[in-house]
Amino acid sequence: MSSAAGPATSIDASYYDTDKILRQAAATFFDHLSEMCEGILLVDSDARLVWINDRYERYLGTLGFESRDEVIGRPIEEVVPNTMMRSVVETGRPILIDVIENPTGAFVVSRIPLHDDEGRVIGAIGMILYDQIDSLKPILGRLSRLQTELAAARQQLARQRRTRYTLSNFVGNSAAALNVKSRARRAAVLNTTVLLVGETGTGKELVAQAIHAASARASRPFIAINVAAIPETLLEAEFFGVAPGAFTGADRRGRDGKLALADTGTLFLDEIADMPLALQAKLLRVLQEREFEPIGSNRMRPIDIRVIAATSVDLGQRVEEGRFRSDLYYRLNVLPIRLPPLRERRADLEALCEYLLEQLALEHEMLPKELDADALALLEAYDWPGNVRELRNVLERACSFWDGLRLTGDAVAAALPAGFDMSRQDDRPAAGPDRVTEPGKPLADDRLRPADDAGAHVEAHPLPLPEQLARLEREAIAAALRACGGNRAQAARRLGIARATLYQKLAAWPDLATDIGD
Numbered sequence: 001m002s003s004a005a006g007p008a009t010s011i012d013a014s015y016y017d018t019d020k021i022l023r024q025a026a027a028t029f030f031d032h033l034s035e036m037c038e039g040i041l042l043v044d045s046d047a048r049l050v051w052i053n054d055r056y057e058r059y060l061g062t063l064g065f066e067s068r069d070e071v072i073g074r075p076i077e078e079v080v081p082n083t084m085m086r087s088v089v090e091t092g093r094p095i096l097i098d099v100i101e102n103p104t105g106a107f108v109v110s111r112i113p114l115h116d117d118e119g120r121v122i123g124a125i126g127m128i129l130y131d132q133i134d135s136l137k138p139i140l141g142r143l144s145r146l147q148t149e150l151a152a153a154r155q156q157l158a159r160q161r162r163t164r165y166t167l168s169n170f171v172g173n174s175a176a177a178l179n180v181k182s183r184a185r186r187a188a189v190l191n192t193t194v195l196l197v198g199e200t201g202t203g204k205e206l207v208a209q210a211i212h213a214a215s216a217r218a219s220r221p222f223i224a225i226n227v228a229a230i231p232e233t234l235l236e237a238e239f240f241g242v243a244p245g246a247f248t249g250a251d252r253r254g255r256d257g258k259l260a261l262a263d264t265g266t267l268f269l270d271e272i273a274d275m276p277l278a279l280q281a282k283l284l285r286v287l288q289e290r291e292f293e294p295i296g297s298n299r300m301r302p303i304d305i306r307v308i309a310a311t312s313v314d315l316g317q318r319v320e321e322g323r324f325r326s327d328l329y330y331r332l333n334v335l336p337i338r339l340p341p342l343r344e345r346r347a348d349l350e351a352l353c354e355y356l357l358e359q360l361a362l363e364h365e366m367l368p369k370e371l372d373a374d375a376l377a378l379l380e381a382y383d384w385p386g387n388v389r390e391l392r393n394v395l396e397r398a399c400s401f402w403d404g405l406r407l408t409g410d411a412v413a414a415a416l417p418a419g420f421d422m423s424r425q426d427d428r429p430a431a432g433p434d435r436v437t438e439p440g441k442p443l444a445d446d447r448l449r450p451a452d453d454a455g456a457h458v459e460a461h462p463l464p465l466p467e468q469l470a471r472l473e474r475e476a477i478a479a480a481l482r483a484c485g486g487n488r489a490q491a492a493r494r495l496g497i498a499r500a501t502l503y504q505k506l507a508a509w510p511d512l513a514t515d516i517g518d
């Protein structure tokens with residue numbers, strides 16, 4: 001018998017013990033809490049103050065009361081300004097951590113609802129966890145500044161990764177232009193690799209951005225990498241990124257490459273023909289396997305990107321010369337889009353000029369200028385080796401030194417590269433009535449003159465040699481770019497320097513890069 005009753009009794013006892021232990025634990029916990037906190041108060045289900053602990057009493061003076069009896073029974077808002085206790089009682093939801101500010105100071109507080117056995121809210125407990133918040137102010141201030149900076153940096157990054165152009169920015173209604181737009185639209189929905197082929201300044205970057213913007217990836221990143229502009233030794237790291245601790249002395253935290261940044265979005269590979277053969281093999285692997293390995297990591301990372309590649313040289317010929325892998329070429333050439341040079345779509349010149357003059361007017365906050373018929377005729381006769389970019393530069397130059405609202409043939413002739421149409425050059429006015437001729441300022445027509453009269457400067461106040469050399473270098477580059485209609489590859493060849501070197505130098509002179517329409 002006793003053996004049958006034994007286990008039953010022991011179950012009851014353990015149940016009782018647990019219950020007792022729980023109650024004991026709650027009481028002890030409450031005592032500790034009461035000691036640890038700066039003050040505790042309790043409200044009932046009507047949010048009336050029913051109890052405060054001894055430590056809370058020291059705040060009563062600053063709250064405008066003399067004794068505990070004065071506050072007990074009052075609605076909580078009458079005692080503590082800005083309190084959220086009523087909301088906790090009404091919603092039954094705790095506010096585990098919060099900062100309350102009222103005329104008595106700023107406090108870190110916690111508010112927890114109290115329930116009866118049926119789960120009804122019978123009141124709430126409010127605890128002041130910390131009342132020395134003023135001593136945290138410098139840290140909080142710094143934190144909030146850092147947060148603001150972080151938010152601004154994130155926004156800027158997101159802006160950079162968004163595209164600026166849509167297909168409506170590709171101006172032109174000639175058959176050639178319409179063909180580009182219709183192929184680009186098809187490419188946008190197909191999610192396949194696209195190869196943009198065209199001379200410098202024909203709008204390859206514009207179309208790449210537009211395809212991304214019209215695709216399902218539009219809200220995802222658009223990451224561009226100019227293969228020609230990055231020295232070969234850095235290209236691989238730029239592409240694949242570096243795993244944390246990959247090299248001694250390298251950034252310990254590692255760095256994401258463009259592939260990782262473009263994940264779920266579009267990777268634009270500009271000047272793909274300049275990619276070294278070793279990297280071509282690696283890129284092919286990425287396109288085939290849809291995974292890559294950051295430098296110094298031994299783990300493959302899956303990746304979901306659409307690749308848009310661009311080239312201004314004939315990739316097929318590069319393949320024949322053994323400078324470009326044929327397997328990569330076929331992989332990229334799934335959907336080629338040829339961007340016609342401007343001279344093949346002269347019918348679009350007028351619309352392009354109108355669009356570009358409007359853009360320039362917006363940028364320079366002036367009224368848009370219009371083109372005279374003879375100005376247009378002159379533009380139509382020119383060959384445009386630098387294509388739309390060069391057209392934009394010529395128009396910008398013409399606007400900069402032509403005061404009137406109509407750009408005449410003379411204005412355009414003066415803005416076109418020297419050497420074009422010699423017959424017209426002779427009758428360029430030295431200073432027509434419309435020219436901007438600020439006293440003491442040379443005519444803008446002398447655009448081939450050194451950027452800032454370095455020669456004159458040298459004689460009057462000799463500059464240190466490195467500075468003089470830098471000026472000369474800048475002039476030489478500016479002149480080469482002008483002579484090549486902004487085509488950097490040609491300019492680099494003309495100067496006898498590597499293309500990457502030219503890009504590096506241009507990075508040091510952003511104004512020069514802008515000048516040629518970057």
Ligand SMILES: Nc1ncnc2c1ncn2[C@@H]1O[C@H](COP(=O)(O)OP(=O)(O)OP(=O)(O)O)[C@@H](O)[C@H]1O
Nearest residue numbers: 169170171199200201202203204205206312388389
């Ligand atoms: N069809 C077009 N309509 C309007 N603007 C255009 C058009 N094509 C090009 N542009 C403008 O011309 C300039 C050069 O275009 P973009 O940079 O896209 O050329 P690109 O082919 O990438 O040249 P590059 O090979 O030199 O890098 C940009 O300012 C672009 O907005």
Ligand SMILES: [Mg+2]
Nearest residue numbers: 201204205270
């Ligand atoms: Mg480009």
